[in-house]
Amino acid sequence: xxxxxxxxxxxxxxxxxxxxxxxxxxxxxxxxxxxxxxxxxxxxxxxxxxxxxxxxxxxxxxxxxxxxxxxxxxxxxxxxxxxxxxxxxxxxxxxxxxxxxxxxxxxxxxxxxxxxxxxxxxxxxxxxxxxxxxxxxxxxxxxxxxxxxxxxxxxxxxxxxxxxxxxxxxxxxxxxxxxxxxxxxxxxxxxxxxxxxxxxxxxxxxxxxxxxxxxxxxxxxxxxxxxxxxxxxxxxxxxxxxxxxxxxxxxxxxxxxxxxxxxxxxxxxxxxxxxxxxxxxxxxxxxxxxxxxxxxxxxxxxxxxxxxxxxxxxxxxxxxxxxxxxxxxxxxxxxxxxxxxxxxxxxxxxxxxxxxxx
Amino acid sequence: xxxxxxxxxxxxxxxxxxxxxxxxxxxxxxxxxxxxxxxxxxxxxxxxxxxxxxxxxxxxxxxxxxxxxxxxxxxxxxxxxxxxxxxxxxxxxxxxxxxxxxxxxxxxxxxxxxxxxxxxxxxxxxxxxxxxxxxxxxxxxxxxxxxxxxxxxxxxxxxxxxxxxxxxxxxxxxxxxxxxxxxxxxxxxxxxxxxxxxxxxxxxxxxxxxxxxxxxxxxxxxxxxxxxxxxxxxxxxxxxxxxxxxxxxxxxxxxxxxxxxxxxxxxxxxxxxxxxxxxxxxxxxxxxxxxxxxxxxxxxxxxxxxxxxxxxxxxxxxxxxxxxxxxxxxxxxxxxxxxxxxxxxxxxxxxxxxxxxxxxxxxxxxxxxxxxxxxxxxxxxxxxxxxxxxxxxxxxxxxxxxxxxxxxxxxxxxxxxxxxxxxxxxxxxxxxxxxxxxxxxxxxxxxxxxxxxxxxxxxxxxxxxxxxxxxxxxxxxxxxxxxxxxxxxxxxxxxxxxxxxxxxxxxxxxxxxxxxxxxxxxxxxxxxxxxxxxxxxxxxxxxxxxxxxxxxxxxxxxxxxxxxxxxxxxxxxxxxxxxxxxxxxxxxxxxxxxxxxxxxxxxxxxxxxxxxxxxxxxxxxxxxx
Numbered sequence: 001x002x003x004x005x006x007x008x009x010x011x012x013x014x015x016x017x018x019x020x021x022x023x024x025x026x027x028x029x030x031x032x033x034x035x036x037x038x039x040x041x042x043x044x045x046x047x048x049x050x051x052x053x054x055x056x057x058x059x060x061x062x063x064x065x066x067x068x069x070x071x072x073x074x075x076x077x078x079x080x081x082x083x084x085x086x087x088x089x090x091x092x093x094x095x096x097x098x099x100x101x102x103x104x105x106x107x108x109x110x111x112x113x114x115x116x117x118x119x120x121x122x123x124x125x126x127x128x129x130x131x132x133x134x135x136x137x138x139x140x141x142x143x144x145x146x147x148x149x150x151x152x153x154x155x156x157x158x159x160x161x162x163x164x165x166x167x168x169x170x171x172x173x174x175x176x177x178x179x180x181x182x183x184x185x186x187x188x189x190x191x192x193x194x195x196x197x198x199x200x201x202x203x204x205x206x207x208x209x210x211x212x213x214x215x216x217x218x219x220x221x222x223x224x225x226x227x228x229x230x231x232x233x234x235x236x237x238x239x240x241x242x243x244x245x246x247x248x249x250x251x252x253x254x255x256x257x258x259x260x261x262x263x264x265x266x267x268x269x270x271x272x273x274x275x276x277x278x279x280x281x282x283x284x285x286x287x288x289x290x291x292x293x294x295x296x297x298x299x300x301x302x303x304x305x306x307x308x309x310x311x312x313x314x315x316x317x318x319x320x321x322x323x324x325x326x327x328x329x330x331x332x333x334x335x336x337x338x339x340x341x342x343x344x345x346x347x348x349x350x351x352x353x354x355x356x357x358x
Numbered sequence: 359x360x361x362x363x364x365x366x367x368x369x370x371x372x373x374x375x376x377x378x379x380x381x382x383x384x385x386x387x388x389x390x391x392x393x394x395x396x397x398x399x400x401x402x403x404x405x406x407x408x409x410x411x412x413x414x415x416x417x418x419x420x421x422x423x424x425x426x427x428x429x430x431x432x433x434x435x436x437x438x439x440x441x442x443x444x445x446x447x448x449x450x451x452x453x454x455x456x457x458x459x460x461x462x463x464x465x466x467x468x469x470x471x472x473x474x475x476x477x478x479x480x481x482x483x484x485x486x487x488x489x490x491x492x493x494x495x496x497x498x499x500x501x502x503x504x505x506x507x508x509x510x511x512x513x514x515x516x517x518x519x520x521x522x523x524x525x526x527x528x529x530x531x532x533x534x535x536x537x538x539x540x541x542x543x544x545x546x547x548x549x550x551x552x553x554x555x556x557x558x559x560x561x562x563x564x565x566x567x568x569x570x571x572x573x574x575x576x577x578x579x580x581x582x583x584x585x586x587x588x589x590x591x592x593x594x595x596x597x598x599x600x601x602x603x604x605x606x607x608x609x610x611x612x613x614x615x616x617x618x619x620x621x622x623x624x625x626x627x628x629x630x631x632x633x634x635x636x637x638x639x640x641x642x643x644x645x646x647x648x649x650x651x652x653x654x655x656x657x658x659x660x661x662x663x664x665x666x667x668x669x670x671x672x673x674x675x676x677x678x679x680x681x682x683x684x685x686x687x688x689x690x691x692x693x694x695x696x697x698x699x700x701x702x703x704x705x706x707x708x709x710x711x712x713x714x715x716x717x718x719x720x721x722x723x724x725x726x727x728x729x730x731x732x733x734x735x736x737x738x739x740x741x742x743x744x745x746x747x748x749x750x751x752x753x754x755x756x757x758x759x760x761x762x763x764x765x766x767x768x769x770x771x772x773x774x775x776x777x778x779x780x781x782x783x784x785x786x787x788x789x790x791x792x793x794x795x796x797x798x799x800x801x802x803x804x805x806x807x808x809x810x811x812x813x814x815x816x817x818x819x820x821x822x823x824x825x826x827x828x829x830x831x832x833x834x835x836x837x838x839x840x841x842x843x844x845x846x847x848x849x850x851x852x853x854x855x856x857x858x859x860x861x862x863x864x865x866x867x868x869x870x871x872x873x874x875x876x877x878x879x880x881x882x883x884x885x886x887x888x889x890x891x892x893x894x895x896x897x898x899x900x901x902x903x904x905x906x907x908x909x910x911x912x913x914x915x916x917x918x919x920x921x922x923x924x925x926x927x928x929x930x931x932x933x934x935x936x937x938x939x940x941x942x943x944x945x946x947x948x949x950x951x952x953x954x955x956x957x958x959x960x961x962x963x964x965x966x967x968x969x970x971x972x973x974x975x976x977x978x979x980x981x982x983x
Contacts, residue, residue, distance in 0.1 A: 017824075030831070032843065061826045066662070069834075076831050077844065082823040084665060085833030087688050090658045093623075093650065097659030098823075101621045101646055102666040105823050123658070126651035324646060331641035339781040342614055342643065346607055346778050350544065351597045352398040354588075354777075 012209045016062050016106045023054035030080040036071060041192035041218035045139065046078055048198045056206055058106055065108045066095040068115035071146050072139040075110040089120025092127040095134050100321040109136040114144050117153040117173050128182035130320035131210040138175055138215050143224035156302045175215045176297040176312055180290065186212035188311040192219060193232050204311055210319045230304045242299065244285045244310030252306060269295045271306050287314040370584045372431035373538065374439030378456050379448030381414050381424045384527040389426025391531055391548060395540040396430045397598040397775050400588025403430040405773045406438035411712045418480045423455040432587040437891040438772060440966035446530055448472060451481045462495045471504035499579055503529055510569035516558045525566035532570025539585050542567055592777060599776045601740035601769035605699065606636035608747025610643050613669045616755055616787040621668040622647045623659030625678060628711040629767040630701040633673040653681035661685060664694045667791060667822035669751060673699040676718045686760050687726040690858065692832045693818045695754035702766040704962045713962025714767035716887050717938035722762040723916060729855045731862040734916040736764040738890035741776040743769055748785060753865055755789050758817045768888045768964050792819035795827060806830060808842035816861035867914040869921040874908035875901065881981055882929040883974060886912040886942055889935055889965060896970030905978050926952045931981045933957060935970055
């Protein structure tokens with residue numbers, strides 16, 4: 001038996017109190033000294049987030065950042081909002097309890113590839129499956145930074161790290177494929193160094209109701225420097241990055257070297273020169289098509305021959321926390337229950353009275 | 359209905375009945391209904407369900423036996439009874455599995471229809487014990503329960519034979535109701551609501567119930583019926599309640615009295631799942647329940663909710679508590695309220711999921727990294743689970759700390775009559791969130807410091823998201839005193855570790871009460887948790903024999919009551935019975951340097967009063983040499 005809860009989909013921050021007061025980046029900057037290594041990609045992401053938050057127009061006290069453990073998880077300390085630096089891998093679980101019990105909060109999770117995909121993998125997929133109204137920023141630097149340089153669940157096969165001196169034999173996760181496998185309703189990828197794209201992605205994620213997952217390629221200058229260097233060089237990036245724009249062909253390169261994604265004979269996707277592409281096979285991005293989003297995520301390869309960037313998937317779907325709150329609202333009518341009714345509960349339906357006999 | 363019996367009736371002061379049958383025979387239901395009828399007659403009572411861990415073990419086998427024991431009396435009942443006076447055995451497996459517990463002379467009612475060659479062979483009987491002298495020590499009443507039930511339901515053409523056979527538990531219930539002069543009225547009402555949509559099944563069950571009653575009245579096999587007078591109990595409105603339901607209601611009542619919403623994060627685990635089931639049905643009371651993906655997520659969600667100003671609760675059993683350890687440690691560091699209910703079961707590992715044990719005490723006390731003390735409390739009886747829940751919430755909210763509440767399988771599933779309290783009489787647990795700055799900065803401007811403590815309780819402020827001006831960050835890294843900023847300073851860490859310990863040590867708990875009717879005992883029996891009933895019953899036996907013994911019971915395991923040391927040192931000997939290998943004894947020995955005499959058993963079953971009475975008597979002989 002199932003019940004149609006009839007929950008309407010609404011904006012990502014609906015229910016969170018807003019303010020008309022002008023906010024600036026400074027309002028979201030805490031008094032704590034930032035302690036990441038010089039050159040860490042986290043600085044750029046922090047600056048982008050602090051710069052973006054005022055755009056939301058939300059009351060600062062109604063924003064909460066929850067993190068796990070790792071370099072990225074120090075993030076909440078540097079934001080002048082409410083925050084919790086929790087334990088390794090568990091931020092999505094803690095954030096689920098907070099977001100579900102408090103519909104008036106905008107809840108963000110900051111995590112890394114080790115935190116989210118290794119020790120916290122279970123919580124991540126279940127947050128995505130439930131579609132809790134959270135925005136998850138997954139900083140992916142393909143290495144364990146805080147523990148000083150072991151391979152992570154996104155490190156490439158063959159990666160030489162402190163714990164894999166002969167090269168890693170672990171096959172990595174593709175975070176986007178994983179999130180889409182859990183039917184994440186908003187799954188995107190962006191990069192620390194592309195402030196504009198990062199901010200646009202944050203904006204789209206914040207507007208989405210449900211779990212938004214943004215994989216952010218982030219450089220670790222100490223233990224995995226240059227992991228995304230190819231994508232930071234303008235020409236290389238132009239050649240390799242497949243831009244995901246709704247309704248547009250999925251395209252990389254420029255001029256004669258422009259390549260597009262097409263449907264292959266076997267039903268999968270492939271990248272071919274635009275000039276050779278049959279018009280009826282050119283893929284136009286549709287973020288509501290889960291199968292397409294997944295197929296696009298499979299175009300990744302370790303050499304970065306093609307890297308899809310942007311919003312892979314965005315669909316409106318009922319969220320877990322709205323559903324839970326709707327059931328409570330329906331049951332209580334929004335009122336605190338009266339003593340008399342609680343008394344009835346305690347009494348139950350099968351009571352007997354004892355007159356003093358002794 | 360209540361027939362006037364023409365048969366001789368005999369007064370008894372107490373009876374222990376055990377219903378035993380195959381998992382599919384409805385023994386739990388039968389026991390619960392008999393209990394309800396007994397409760398409404400005003401007897402005091404205590405119950406002990408005992409069911410297999412398997413959902414449906416193969417039919418007719420020993421692992422498939424499910425039983426329900428009920429002890430009722432005309433006086434206050436302390437335990438579900440050591441041994442049954444009456445065994446209802448629905449098949450050979452039920453007879454074989456329970457015979458060892460039956461004292462000589464006990465009454466056995468067996469369903470002879472199930473004593474087929476095949477069923478006998480399943481449990482290793484070469485010949486039917488009904489046909490030889492092997493049951494000569496007991497008063498055996500062979501009753502073809504199945505076939506009489508089927509015959510009684512002959513008129514129900516729409517029902518299959520199987521449907522009719524299923525009603526045999528109602529026939530048995532009717533027979534027992536006749537034997538012990540119970541009414542059938544409540545059970546009729548119960549059946550009417552259970553089978554409201556199945557009128558034929560309803561009619562058949564009611565018919566079987568009455569047929570069983572009539573069978574007792576008319577058959578010569580049952581010559582006597584028994585009367586057990588009501589027990590003297592304080593006046594008021596009573597109901598019967600299990601420990602798990604009482605605990606769930608206690609949490610709801612506590613949140614109500616605290617004025618904050620209850621958010622439960624839980625993952626199904628025996629024998630705690632009924633807490634999740636009960637609470638998930640109480641949305642009307644604002645109770646939010648999240649069934650998480652695992653034990654860790656369950657406690658995480660509860661802690662997240664606490665951060666947001668809810669009463670965060672998580673419910674589990676031993677293996678789950680192990681998984682939650684790191685998050686409880688985080689809650690210790692964050693200093694947020696959190697109630698962790700551990701319904702203990704046999705361990706280690708999966709252990710005995712449906713059996714009881716008290717072996718998580720040290721896990722609750724110490725099962726975390728670092729110096730991470732938490733409050734630990736334990737209810738003593740099924741109805742005490744209600745009060746213990748209120749106490750747990752009081753401590754968690756007032757001191758901003760995790761509280762581990764140690765129930766166990768025996769308390770969880772056992773039931774007893776409960777004098778239902780009035781909501782208005784429950785303690786006021788009103789929570790005050792911090793809404794204003796609590797300090798000033800260097801320039802004298804108001805500001806908020808997340809770790810500035812209440813000088814009395816040492817609790818830090820509970821300032822929840824949504825409160826303007828009090829934005830702050832908390833985390834598991836060591837925090838500087840007062841400000842709560844990250845601090846790796848050695849002296850600060852030492853100070854914070856000691857402060858957190860002092861906060862827990864300073865929790866206000868009532869003194870432990872000693873029960874020594876003679877006032878002259880030199881030996882104390884100290885218990886905690888569900889050993890309360892057996893210890894009290896054992897002391898009663900010992901005292902009835904003319905000896906003196908004192909008893910005391912601990913609700914609070916951390917911190918211990920302030921007078922505990924003086925109490926322990928006032929006796930020549932202190933005996934601590936526990937369903938573990940001496941965990942409380944170890945704590946008491948290390949803390950108070952008292953030579954505790956530990957008595958332990960880990961059989962998955964509660965102590966019997968007789969066993970403990972022997973233990974006490976042996977000690978008294980030594981002490982009084």
